[in-house]
Amino acid sequence: VEVTINGIGERAGNTSLEEVAMIIKCHKDIEIETNINTQKIYPTSRMVSSLMNMPVQPNKAIVGRNAFAHSSGIHQDGVLKNVQTYEIIDPHDVGIDDNSIVLTARSGRAALKNRLSVLGVQLDQEKLDKVYEEFLKLADKKKDINDDDILVLAGANRTQNHRIKLEYLQVTSGVGVRSVASLGLNISGEKFEAAASGNGPVDAAIKALKKIIDRHMTLKEFTIQAISKGSDDMGKVHMQVEYDNHIYYGFGANTDIIAASVEAYIDCINKFKE
Structure with a gap:
């Protein structure tokens, strides 16, 4: 032959x-x-x-x-x-x-539980159900879910009880126009909205956020983790924010890098000492 x-x-x-x-x-x-x-x-x-x-x-x-x-x-x-x-x-x-x-929108709980187990994450049934719900939402946005995405979902599930949550975010940006962002926050059950323009979509979104949370905060570090797969991969953002002479670390993950940036900033604020 x-x-x-x-x-x-x-x-x-x-x-x-x-x-x-x-x-x-x-x-x-x-x-x-x-x-x-x-x-x-x-x-x-x-x-x-x-x-x-x-x-x-x-x-x-x-x-x-x-x-x-x-x-x-x-x-x-x-x-x-x-x-x-x-x-x-x-x-x-x-x-x-x-x-x-291959984890996709058609995958069941058994496949998700097996992948989490391989990655060293053990969840009870209640937490697994919550992670699975978030998994399905992400699977609707991107075709294939990788191990980093799964770990982010499992980690994000453990921080669901944060006092401040992002309800919605809308950003307009482009070449030759000024970026404008409007967002809504849920703070301990109460809803707030604000809009702002800025030097780029992330700047506009954070300025809108600061209109609602009126504190003297300084962004010290802003890091976007490199995307290694495709353009629909989940973007990971790490931030350091200074408030009241303390440095707070935040993390956000989303297929929308602007949303991930706002979530990272909110994660910092949720850690502020009252």
């Missing part, structure tokens, strides 16, 4: 090495063996793809990134209970660390 990696070779295409090798490996009854180290299949495919600048299609059998991915809730539940439910091939046999449970 003439085979190739990633279809490189004759113009009409050659037979796929990984498919032939794994057919032989999985069907012991045909009594044929090869000297192929199948655990090198996936890394070799990735190396060829990188060297030739030719991406492997996601749905390619065995070496495609979705070959062992499960996003359907019922698929995820089945794989978690018994991997052979939907997988005839063990991912380890082709050099992949594990099957990939």
Whole structure:
């Protein structure tokens, strides 16, 4: 059998090495063996793809990134209970660390609980239900949820009892126009609204916030964590705010980086000593 990696070779295409090798490996009854180290299949495919600048299609059998991915809730539940439910091939046999449970809006609580457990986070049923609700909201905004997003959701759930909460935020910005922001806060059950313009959307939003919370606060540090995936990834913002000669640290996370900035500022204020 003439085979190739990633279809490189004759113009009409050659037979796929990984498919032939794994057919032989999985069907012991045909009594044929090869000297192929199948655990090198996936890394070799990735190396060829990188060297030739030719991406492997996601749905390619065995070496495609979705070959062992499960996003359907019922698929995820089945794989978690018994991997052979939907997988005839063990991912380890082709050099992949594990099957990939892709968390999307279709994922169920079982998949979320499993991912949290893998990340070292244990939640009781009540807290898991609350995190799952936030997870579904985030899944509506972005296609795939990564581990950082899950940890942020689990952490954000533990700070839900903050006295000050962001109710809504609307920002207008662009080139050649002055940024304007309007926001609403819920402070101990009472609602407040304000609007302001500023030198950029974040500046406008924070100025509107300061109109409601009238204290002498100074922003000392403002850090946006680098986005490593796509443009719909969750932005993470770290802030330091000085108030009454004390430095307070805040954190915010949102697919909207402006909203994440305001949430980080509010997180600082919620920690102020009265």
